[in-house]
Amino acid sequence: MKTTSVGFVCACAVLSFVSPARAYLGSFSPSDGYDVQSGLVYGDVSYYDAGQYGANAGGGAGPNQIAADSGLWSVASPVGGYFSTLADRANYTAATPPYPVTGANALAAYVVGNHSPGRTDSSSLAIRNDTPLGVTGPLVYNYDLDAFDFNGVTPSTINGGVVQMGLYFCPNPGDTPQPGTAPREKFTMSLVDGGGNIGLEWGYGRDNSVTWRDGPTSAWNITSFIADQTNWDGVQFDLDLTADTFSMDYYDVSANTWTNLVPAGTAMGQPMGDFTHIRWQLEDGLSAGVGGKNFFDDFSFTTPVPEPAGAVLCVFGGAMVGATRRRTKD
Template structure:
């Protein structure tokens, strides 16, 4: 009986999370300047000028077709910009702006990897070692940055990940602004919904192995659950210590798909709901559950961060991991509805009474 009541309450909590009014977008948000992300606009930036920016975006204009591609001023010791660039680990990305009750302010140079975003492997770290040039149609850059994109789901910018010569791994630390005012450390006994939109690439469709993974990390530095996709854009998930599980949900490359990840840190379970864009019909499918009430196999602590892992190097078709776009993140934190002991006792007595009544008849 206790198990049945707990399960019913869990499903009720999951449904309330899905249909709960959507919160305003926060630090991750939509990767706009107002969310705290420096993005180019016709060779300039919208935030306060920083040393090297004029050179940094000099060629990044529509007229020459380089819009959004990191130009030569990106990596250190080039054109006088040796400390920061478009890569999110090199400035105060997501820590300024006015959206979602933000503090205002503007982009500032910080010590690399001292902000909310940190490069763990590849990406900007690989560029520092041996930064190649953008050469014709060959994308030989590695970075995670906010990218001005005319096809953004909302606004004018998206998050873009590119891994060319090697794999990349970046960490993001959640903040109370992400969680609608709730401190990450206070999510240890809650239902947490993370919803976002993604648009993968069709360049790597012949590679059917995992290409990208997003890990949910807790206060004990555990990876509690992962979602991702294959080179041919099939939705995947993975439990800690297990292999990637490929679902039957393919996410189109010509439009945006929505993914909702639900983490229950009381019952230690996870769920996934997806609305996948269909390239053949140019329509967004209705939201469906891919996974419900899946046991994590571990005790999850408070949700405190995310980790992004993108496979680079030589993919099966020789392509680079390019065009991994994300937009419009939002989080909802709500308590898991577990009955009080007295309520559970009353429910149990009611069932016993009903069974006795049926037995008499």
């Protein structure tokens, strides 16, 4: 039995309440629909039905090979993919999309689930971009949120209220921080709606300093936190789709504390009509640590859903209230 605790902040409006979600992202285990390879020639999330099978993601057996980029995950950059040999990759992709070969290592850039280490089990999502610095640029993947992420509700139908997302991450070793200078970017996650509007971005620099901004044209806000390269720090966002505002909290594992970094009511860079996509970007030339891998784990979502008819009006709030999700690991 595995227990994952997630803090949340919520507001209950007329005829609404919040409900914790199941998982497509989850902890990236086989029960969430993720595998590394299992004797198959693929393992990258863009080449099989990642997140679309298993006990927590609709049931059914997998992994199942699919056309490249036709599932929930898709590559949006000229680098990405994971095969055991260059020949396997060339044969499978058939140059569509045309991922260029950047060297003898076919495994230099990929996104892989059910990868160790994990925060609460042996599974996590590993992202790697060990391509040569300045040759192909960043790895960029898109993930389409699904009803299993949002507790059975289609994400595009949630156009108001507060949607909350939480996750934990463990980066590869960072460069030495340079006080007084802005770090070069390493990882960026963008929260996007169905129209391509970006409400906010967060990430960390090459020195693992945690950053955030309200959109890709804004300057990064550099926080005082340096992400732990050997353990799991966390982030949590409340997206108010009615007011087009957000907040951000940060979990420092070394101090075992949550800190508010972006206060509630901060304006989104672009109004979000919904929350349907997550964009992942990892810069190139990262080789330190475990092959330059950056790890992500234990996603959770809390969404507004209709309350049964006849419910009374209520307004309530909780700061970092523990919501516990239990599920049995296969």
